[in-house]
Each structure stands twice: as C-alpha cells, then as structure tokens.
Amino acid sequence: MDKSRSLVADALERSGVRVQTLVLLRWIAITGQLATIAFVGLYLQFPLPWAALISAIAAAAVLNVGLATLYPRNARLEGREALLHLMFDMAQAGIMLFLTGGLTNPFAVLLLVPITISATLLSARAMLLMMALGLTVLVIESRMPLPLPWRGAPIEMPEIYHFGIFIAIANGMIFIAGYVWLVSAESRRRAQALIATQAALERESRLSALGALAAAAAHELGGPLGTITLIAHELVEQLGNDPDFGDDVRLLEAEAARSRAILVGIARRAEAEDPFPLLTIDALLHEVVHGVTPSRVPIVIDTAQAPELRLRRTPELLHGLNNLVSNAVRHAGSKVEIRLEANSSEIRLRVSDDGAGFDRELLPHLGEPYLGPSRSRSGSTGLGIFIATTLLERTGAHLEFGNRPHGGARVDIRWQRSHIEATTPLNVP
Known part of the structure; x- marks a missing residue:
C-alpha cells in the first residue's frame, strides 16, 4: 500500500499540460486573431488600432517562441507555471477585446477558453485565481473599453444590454469552470486510484512469480554445483584419510551434496506449483x-x-x-x-x-x-x-x-x- 500511495503522489506531481500542447493551442489562437483583424480591418475596412493589436499578438508570439525554444518538446508545465501561462492568455485576450469594443465585441465569448483549459489542468485554488482574473477582465471590458470598430459612428448599446452580456459571460465562466473541474477532477482521481490498484496487482504478481524464479535459479546453479560436487568427491578419494585435510574435504563433499539436494527440492516444488493454485x-x-x-x-x-x-x-x-x-x-x-x-x-x-x-x-x-x-x-x-x-x-x-x-x-x-x-x-x- 505504501508503494501504491507513492505512485499516486508521483502521478499527482506530474499532472499538468505538455509544452507542445500549450504552444499548439496558442499558435491556433494567434492565427485566429491575425485572421480576424485582417478580415475586419482590410476587407470590411473598419478602423482598428493596428499598432496596439499587433503588439498584443506579437507578445503572445514571442512568448510562444520562447516557450518552444527553452523547453523540451515533451516537458510539462505544472502548478504555478501552467497558471501563469493561462493568466497571460486571459490578459492578452482581454487586451484584444479592450481595443475592439469590450463586451460588445462578438468574440468576447472567447474569454471562456482560458477558464475552461484551467479547469481541466489546475487545482481548485489555482482555478479560483483564474476565475478572479477572468471576472476582473470582464468588469474592465464592461466599463471602459475602446469603441467597437464600425463604419461611421460607433454603435451605442443600451446599458441593460451591456449588463446582460456581462452576466451571461460571468455565469458561463462560473458554470463551465465548475462543471469541467468537477468532471476532470473525478477522472484524475479515478486514474490515480487505478495506478495504485495496478501497483497492488503487480506486487501480487511478483510474489506469484517467485516460484518460477526459484526454479530457474535452481536449474542455473545446478551445473556449477555439480562440478563442485564432482571435485569434492575426487578430493575425498585422494585426501580423505589425510590427517591435516581429511576432515575438511569430507565436510566439503557433504555440504555440496546437501546444497544439491536443497536446489533439487526447490526446483521440484516450484515446477509443481500453479501460479494461481x-x-x-x-x-x-x-x-x-x-x-x-x-x-x-x-x-x-x-x-x-x-x-x-x-x-x-x-x-x-x-x-x-x-x-x-x-x-x-x-x-x-x-x-x-x-x-x-x-x-x-x-x-x-x-x-x-x-x-x-x-x-x-x-x-x-x-x-x-x-x-x-x-x-x-x-x-x-x-x-x-x-x-x-x-x-x-x-x-x-x-x-x-x-x-x-x-x-x-x-x-x-x-x-x-x-x-x-x-x-x-x-x-x-
């Protein structure tokens, strides 16, 4: 059981997200952001704060390049590191929305993505920190964003509409994060407990295999012991009556014979034993x-x-x-x-x-x-x-x-x- 608990603790420590996965997700987000502002600004001809938007996207790209360069492909981000990266993604998405209309921007719903990812990876305390950051970003987006890019005069939405969007996204954050965290936590607990179960089975299987190991050892030792027995017998024939060495060589022959009998007995018992009798x-x-x-x-x-x-x-x-x-x-x-x-x-x-x-x-x-x-x-x-x-x-x-x-x-x-x-x-x- 102690070994089972050790394996479970090791699994807990190694939970997190692979660097390669996080890098891929962030490149997808960066590509989507670039495609969106290019479509809105170049095709639809809506006025955009290009310098600020490109700077926000470039910051994410630089971080991603550094992440891919400094960490091995199969490295994992755990605990505080994973939390900081997800917080950056939340802040970067908040800056992009702040520059393009805040909660009146249809893409405001994407604030749910970092929250959802954090719910699958982080502890309850870390997820609450992400939730606090997400709600803070929501408050800022609802109070003081730059106008939504539009041809002509910006659209003025009623205050009740802004409030409704705020409540909808806030409820989505709380519900989705809570639901996903509970489901993923249950999955992690079951996986970790199954590790302990597997360790227990492996322990019992090793005990069952000791008989086969004993048989193999007995067969392997039989050859050298046979040689020792033969030499001991020849020494007894030559020196058995010697006043100085007679007693020693007779004892050597007797102990070699005794050892051989023990190995034969072990081999017979092990071969006759069923692994699951x-x-x-x-x-x-x-x-x-x-x-x-x-x-x-x-x-x-x-x-x-x-x-x-x-x-x-x-x-x-x-x-x-x-x-x-x-x-x-x-x-x-x-x-x-x-x-x-x-x-x-x-x-x-x-x-x-x-x-x-x-x-x-x-x-x-x-x-x-x-x-x-x-x-x-x-x-x-x-x-x-x-x-x-x-x-x-x-x-x-x-x-x-x-x-x-x-x-x-x-x-x-x-x-x-x-x-x-x-x-x-x-x-x-």
Whole structure:
C-alpha cells in the first residue's frame, strides 16, 4: 500500500499540460486573431488600432517562441507555471477585446477558453485565481473599453444590454469552470486510484512469480554445483584419510551434496506449483487473515456452510479481501467476523466489525476513489476500499456496504457460484 500511495503522489506531481500542447493551442489562437483583424480591418475596412493589436499578438508570439525554444518538446508545465501561462492568455485576450469594443465585441465569448483549459489542468485554488482574473477582465471590458470598430459612428448599446452580456459571460465562466473541474477532477482521481490498484496487482504478481524464479535459479546453479560436487568427491578419494585435510574435504563433499539436494527440492516444488493454485475457501481466508497479522483484535472465520468450496488464488481475490479485512481490523472495537454463506447459485461473504460503523453520509460514496475530508470525517481517502472494490469486481463480485443493526460496519460480497467456483480437481500433496 505504501508503494501504491507513492505512485499516486508521483502521478499527482506530474499532472499538468505538455509544452507542445500549450504552444499548439496558442499558435491556433494567434492565427485566429491575425485572421480576424485582417478580415475586419482590410476587407470590411473598419478602423482598428493596428499598432496596439499587433503588439498584443506579437507578445503572445514571442512568448510562444520562447516557450518552444527553452523547453523540451515533451516537458510539462505544472502548478504555478501552467497558471501563469493561462493568466497571460486571459490578459492578452482581454487586451484584444479592450481595443475592439469590450463586451460588445462578438468574440468576447472567447474569454471562456482560458477558464475552461484551467479547469481541466489546475487545482481548485489555482482555478479560483483564474476565475478572479477572468471576472476582473470582464468588469474592465464592461466599463471602459475602446469603441467597437464600425463604419461611421460607433454603435451605442443600451446599458441593460451591456449588463446582460456581462452576466451571461460571468455565469458561463462560473458554470463551465465548475462543471469541467468537477468532471476532470473525478477522472484524475479515478486514474490515480487505478495506478495504485495496478501497483497492488503487480506486487501480487511478483510474489506469484517467485516460484518460477526459484526454479530457474535452481536449474542455473545446478551445473556449477555439480562440478563442485564432482571435485569434492575426487578430493575425498585422494585426501580423505589425510590427517591435516581429511576432515575438511569430507565436510566439503557433504555440504555440496546437501546444497544439491536443497536446489533439487526447490526446483521440484516450484515446477509443481500453479501460479494461481486452487484453494479451499477456508485456506484462502486464513491466508488473507495471516496477511494482516499481528492483528490488534481477534478475527473470527466461519466457513461451516461450505468449508471445502474451492476458489482459484488470484492476486485480485487475495489482495481485495486483504484490503477489506485490514480496514475492518483498523476500525473494529473488539473483533472482526468473516462469515461465508453459499447456496446452489450464489456465494456470499460478509466481513463485519463491531466498531463505530460507516458514516451515513459516506455510505453512498464508498467505492469511489479519494473521498476527501468533506465526505470522510475520519480523514480517510477511501483508496483502500476503492482498490478492494475494483479488484473484487474483476473476479465477478458485487459489493454492498452498510452498517449492522447492533453497531459496526459490514461489507457483503456476492459471487455467482458458476462464475467463481473452481471445478477442476484440487491437488493435495
């Protein structure tokens, strides 16, 4: 679990936007701005403040060239750097609008673009800073812009119209930024939690591969050890009765033979072992419990209804159950119970404790990654339960979370018997 959290933290630190992506987006904006003022000023013959407009566009172009030059193509802008660049884009768009009519300019809606991009990349605090800048730009655009370029006298819009445009764009900023941030934050949390899930699976897979590694090591060491054994045997024949070296060479031969026997035994056990062996449910649950020992409270296992029920010991099943039992042990008052029930169609497993139980506000959200302090009063992120849910659902399980009537939390896990039960013979040595 510590490694899972480390990977998640690393993913959090590396969130941001690639320099290449930001450069491309800004070149698109610059091209659009140049095309627009060229069409309006040269084709429509509207008067424009050319020097100021070209200067604003040139500033964006210079920044883009510097960004593309100073950073590698695959570098990422994160945190404060990404915020500063998006703030520049907002300010540059505000200057362009200020010079061409402010909120009466139909292109005022493009102020939403930097806000929307920031909502997909930045933290909540950074996004609020972008929102504050955007609203400030809106106020300036609504109060003191230069006139909208027009043939003849500039159009005078009613004050109520200016106010309506201001409210519309401000609401668009708030709604779009909030909606996009919530959706992207949920996506990031799920992606980060899946990184932790993958790390847990990789850990279990590596443990399962140790047997194969032991077999390979035994075969590789067999050759050199055979040579050592042969030489030791010849030394015994020649020096076995020597008063100075006899005892040493006999000991050398005995230890070489012992080492060879150990390697042969390791190789045989590893080759005979299935990476995902069949176990009775009773043996599997005891292995899960052993993984959380020493436990601060007793863990009672009841498999009386189907003690010989056979399951395949997969990393998903083992690690998912281990997470649920560990969570129950952490919050239990005096004991944890694991109870198995089975009928002809279903297998049901309940993990329960006698602690305070799940928060009522938290129950509908269990299984989601990173619940956050606003939902979890205990300060838990919910990552462990999310990992357990994800892993067990891969085995075909359906999970339900609740509280026991007389106190304590419960997790009910249900499988279709035909889906999870192993039907091949159980290898018993």
